[in-house]
Structure formats: structure tokens, C-alpha cells
Amino acid sequence: MHDIRFIRENPAAFDAGLARRGLDPLSAEIGAQDAQWRATSTAVQESLARRNEASKAIGAAMARGDAATADALKAEVATLKTRLPELETEEKALAEALQARLAAIPNLPAPEVPEGPDETANVEQHKWGTPRSLNFAPQDHADFGPALGLDFEAAAAISGARFAALRGQMARLHRALGQFMLDMQTGSNAYEETNPPLLVRDEAVYGTGQLPKFAEDLFRTTTGHWLIPTAEVSLTNLVREQILAEAVLPIRMTALTPCFRSEAGSAGRDTRGFIRQHQFEKVELVSICTPEQAADEHEHMLQSAQGILEALGLPYRRMLLCAGDMGFSAAKTFDLEVWLPSQGVYREISSISTCGDFQARRMNARFRPEGEKGTRFVHTLNGSGLAVGRTLVAVLENYQNADGSVTIPEVLLPYMGGMTELTPKL
Template identity: 60%
Template sequence: MHDIKAVRAEPAAFDAAMARRGLPPVAERLLALDEARRGAITALETARAEKKRRSKEIGALKGRGEHEEADRLIAAMNAGEQSGEQGAAAAEAALTAALEVLPNLLDPEVPDGPDETANVVLHQHGEPPRPNFAPRQHFELGESLGLMDFAGAAKLAGARFTVLRGALARLERALGQWMLSLHADEHGYTEHSVPLLVNDATMYGTGQLPKFAEDLFRTTDGRWLIPTAEVPLTNLARDEILAESALPLRMTALTPSFRSEAGSAGRDTRGMLRQHQFWKVELVSVTAPEASAEEHERMTACAERVLTGLGLVWRRVLLCSGDTGFSSARTYDLEVWLPGQGAWREISSCSNCRDFQARRMRARYRGADGKVKGLVHTLNGSGVAVGRALIAVMETHQQADGSILVPEVLRPWMGGIERIG
């Protein structure tokens, strides 16, 4: 959410910022809505002042026994105040509706570009392997081992679901537990167990509503299945005034994530790259504004350590303007090399949202003197997506005979199993 005061101060700069997102000029419309809102507030204040001013007159009428005229004036004053309240509320709602669908301002260092083709590779860890056999994709490996069942999942739930069995089911569990413990025990994130169903206000706070409702699953009682643990974790700061001394708050959770994948028809239909339901370890930080840039680097490094620990080839990518998410000011994607696909695929996104979500959530912080200093900054990142980590481990550590070597860091979580085959 944007501060209308900032738009009012520099409308041309705001339009230029939205143009980087591919949007037409909007400042003029926003300022017109703001003017209508301020006019409605003035009308309401005038009605309330008039009501207060005439209270003595109404008292005098009652004192003289002129109750009918007093009642008429009271009714007129109340009607004027009510009309003013309704007008102010409607004007406020109209401005909010226009602001809440606009994306965050981009960091100046974010490169301009229409899509992922303009993203910038900042660093690469390792080189894609060149095995002396034709590497297979994860679904070919999983099905040949009898441990990955897409037909059974389709019978149970439809497309974009997977049933894992035996050692692969255990490997998925091992990945989630190892990553969660790494972030909690070594990286200083506090482990959380959070609701998987949340209300409208929670989805609104992190920017999923109202713009992206079609990407979500909704229950019959009006709750929403979380698309990521970012949503409940970040909203723990909603309507709070946090002590500056308690910042940064670093939180992590391992949860299922649910996504409708609207608009993804025909994309990644084979295998488990793009699923309606998947496990993910999420990282969330709430910081003071001056600390968020450094926290962004730290969070991304925590996710990178996961990939290095699993023996994967990965790279850090700075997303361009056309590929940066709605709530983010700056995003790093971490991509892994998948030998079976012969391609780089995203496995983690780490984003600095600055005060964009905090303004929606009214999340603030106070200094040691007890005075409120302003809005916090929020950050989120995958630490990492468990399903995609499973895919990367399978394809990276596959052997010529179709077996899969278990990364050393996962073997304690696998009962000492070193190879799946």
C-alpha cells in the first residue's frame, strides 16, 4: 500500500515509478480521489460543528416546551452528521481501493525489463555437471523406482498432485526437517507452527487480496488456504507496535502451501515442479527500516546455504522490473541447475517489501523513549521449497543405474540410508 501523501508530494515521480511496472499514469486519478476524500472529511467536520453549535439552541427550545421543533432540529442535525459519515467513508474506501491494487515501488537498482529474460545473474555456485550418461528428469526417476505416483494422485485429487512412497516420501520429510532445523538452530530464526487457514484481513495484509484472489483456494466458510507461511508469519505483526530493541524478528515455519496455479495451464504439466499443494520452509523478518537491506542479504545467504549443503549447483539472480512480485521492492531468485531438464529453475525467492506490507497491516515500532518511530520493514524468502529441493536432489545426485545418492547432510534424517534405488 502506498502513502497518498507521497503521491501528493511528487505525482510525476510516482507515475514514473509505476511506469517501471508497466502501468499507465495514475497520480492524477489518485489525487482527485484524495481531494474528494478531504472534501468529504471537511463536510463531516462541518456537520459535527453545526450540531455542536446548535445544541444550546435545542436546549433552549426544550426549556420553553417547544419539543416538536427541538426534535426536528435534532433529526436534521443527526441526518447531516450521518450523511457526512457515509460520504467520508465512501470517499476513503474509493481511495483505498485505487491504492491497494498498485504494486510496490521498485528499488532503483532493479533493472528494467519486461520479463525473466532481463533478470541479472549476480553469482553462480558450481558448474552444471556433465555426466557420462543421459540424465533423466525427476518424474522418470521416481516412476522407474516405483516411488512417485502421478496416476494415483490424479485419481485422488486431479492434476498437479503427487503421491510419494517409501524412500522418496522419507526424503521429502528429511529435507523439510533438516532445513527447518538449520534455520532455527544455526541461523537464528524462531520456529513457528501457524494456521493453514486464514481470514480476509490476513491475506490482505501481505498483499494477496484483493488483487490475487484467483491464485488462492477459498473454503466454504470464507477462510483461505495459505499460499505460503509468509502470510500468517508476517501478519503476526499486524496492528502491533513493536519495540525497536526486539527487532529484527526472524521467524520460520515448515508448512504445506496451496496455490490454484491460475494462468499456468500447459506449463510444467509433467512431474511435481508446479503443484497445487507442496511443502515449503519459509523465512520472514521484521526489521527497522535502516536494517532491511542488510537483512535481505542475510536471508538470501541463509537460503543459499541450504543449496550448498545439498550439493546443488545454484545461482543468485536479481529480478528485473517486469518479473518482481507485487509486494516486493527488490527480489533475489535462487535458481538450481536441473540436469534432467538441462535448465535453471527457481527454487527460492527472497524479497524485501520495505514498508509496503507494513502500511497495509499497520505494523509499527517504537524507540527506547516509547515514541512510535514509524512503520517496520518486512522481508520474506523460501528457505527453501521442499518439493523443488527434492527434484533438484534427485536429478543432481542420480546415478547411471537410476539410483539416487542421498546428500550427506540428510543421511541422519534418513536412518543412515545413503542411496535410494
């Protein structure tokens, strides 16, 4: 959510930020809405004050025997009593319209975010690892995975496209990856393990920016709850409507949860395989902090996600997203992209974003600086540490062998019950 005072005082800067997102200027239109709302709000306050003033004056006029003045004041009060509900209704409607307008506008890019309309303008900042040299043509996980327990056909028969069932050794490897990630994030990286709700109300999805604009990307139940598209929604909203002490910040949380996405905007993309599913698991990282802590928290979150990839020995690169390729709530985003041998390209496996106070304003999440009476909005950050399904794909492809087996990365062996490789079923 944008600060209306910032738009009032810095219309040119606001429009410049929107332009970097590829959007037309809006400050003039928003300013007109704001002025209309403020004028109506002022009229309500003035009418209330005049009604109270006139009501008191009636008694004074009657006390001095001035019936004409008392009658005139009574008529004025009666008119105000009729008019006030109309003004209050108008003020509420104008306030809601202004809030709805502000809620539909994406966050402004941070100054250091590069210019550009789409992913072609993203900037590679760092690359780690060398892709493994194979003495055979690498296969796509969708081709050799079924023999290892990655069952697309049975899942499609019961749920439709973009669902998969993991069986036997494949399910074990998937579980091992999630537990390994969670152990690293809670142990080495000081995130608090959290088990949050998977079903949330409108306010929660609004708070992190998925509503109202991206409702079609979500699944909604008949009770009106939403299935979380990411644990970011649940974790970030755990501080909604709160005033936190500065001393407790930063708050770092992590969760391994199922996630549910309709993938409404991805028709035709990644239709084969396990990369883009309606249901998947992810280890999410969330940080709630002061504005001054945000830059360090962003780097800490990046290192936490990169550490997983490095421990697994998966080559990756870090990309700084351009203004036109960032998510709705983000002010600055880094993508981590992992190497997939079958495609010969790096593919996104984690997005790590700082959102400034954009989400905090929507959630009314604040903190009180030490020694001060006033409050400030917290800053929020979120990222994947990592998406379990995409990491599974990366492990399968990078550790595949010519005979169709897959070697288990060393760091996962303690989670595999003595298994050292996945072997194809005959």
C-alpha cells in the same frame, strides 16, 4: 499499501515507479479521489461542529427570550441531523473506494532494481558450483522418479492433475530435506521455529498482498477461510495490529508447512513432474525489522537460503529481478535458481524479497523507536529457505546414476535411517 501522503506530495515519483512496473500513471486519478474524500470528510467535521455550536446557542437564545432565533437554530439543527448521516455514509464509501484503489496497486521498485519488462531483463549476480559431468544422458525426474516412489498416477486418480504421492524411500528423502532445512534455519541462521495456522481469514491474506487482486490463485473453504499459499501469510501477520518495541527487532521466523496454490495463471507450464503442484511443502523465512535493518536482513536471508543449496552441493545462480518481473508486494527481489540437468537450465527454487513498509501498512504493524513517543511502520521480508518439492527434484536430477538410482547427499545421511541411495523397484 501505498502512503497517500507520499502520492500527494510526490505524484511524479509515484507515476515514475508505476511506469517501471509497466503501469500507466495513476497519481491524478488517485489525487482526485483523495480530494473528494478529504472535502467530504471536512464537510462532516464542519457539520458536526456547527450542529454542536447551534445546539448550545438554542439554550442561550431561549434564556434571553429570543424565540425567533431559537426556532431558526432548531430548524438548522434538524437539517444538520438529517444531512449528517448522508455525509457520513458518503465519506465512508469514498474512503473505502480510495483504500480499495490503493490496495490494488503493486509496490514501487527500489531505485537499484534494474529496468525491464519481464524475466529476460533479470541480472545474474552470482553463480555457485559446477554442474556434474554425467557419462550418460540425464533423465527427467518425472521419468525415473516413479520407480523410486514418486507416484503421479495414483495421486491423479484421487485428486486430479498437479498432485503427487510420495511413497517409501521417496517420502523419507522428502522428509529429510524439510527437516534438514528447518534445522539449518533455526540453528545456524537464528530463525525462530514457528508452527502457524494453515487456514487464515481475509484480513491475513489481504495483509500480505494476495487479496484482493490474486484471489483466483488461492483455495477458499466453505467457511470463508483461505488455505495458505505460503507460510509468509501466517508468519508475517503474527505482528498485525501490534506496536513492537524497537529492542525486539529484528524478529526472524521460519516454518515448514504445506502450501496450497490453484496455479490459475500457469496453464500449460510444468504440467509434468513435481515442479508445479497444487499442494507442496516449503520452509519459509520471514523477517520483521526496522527500515535501517532491512538491507542487512535481506542479505542474511539470501545467505540462509544459499547455504542450503551449497550444503546439498546443488549448483545455483542468484538473479536480481527487474522491475517488471517482481511480485506484487516486493520492492526488491532476488531469485535463486538451481541447475536441472534434464533441462540444461537453471530453474527458480527460492524468491527472497524485501517489501519495505508495503505489507506493514496493510497490517497496521508498527514499532516504537527507542526514546520516541511516535511510531513507525516496520519493514517486512520473506523468502523460501527452500521449497522442499523443488529441492527434491534438484537432488534427484543432480544425484541420479545411470542405473536409475539416486545417491543421497552427505548432509542428509543423518536423516535417512542408514539409507545411502534411492534404488529403483524392480
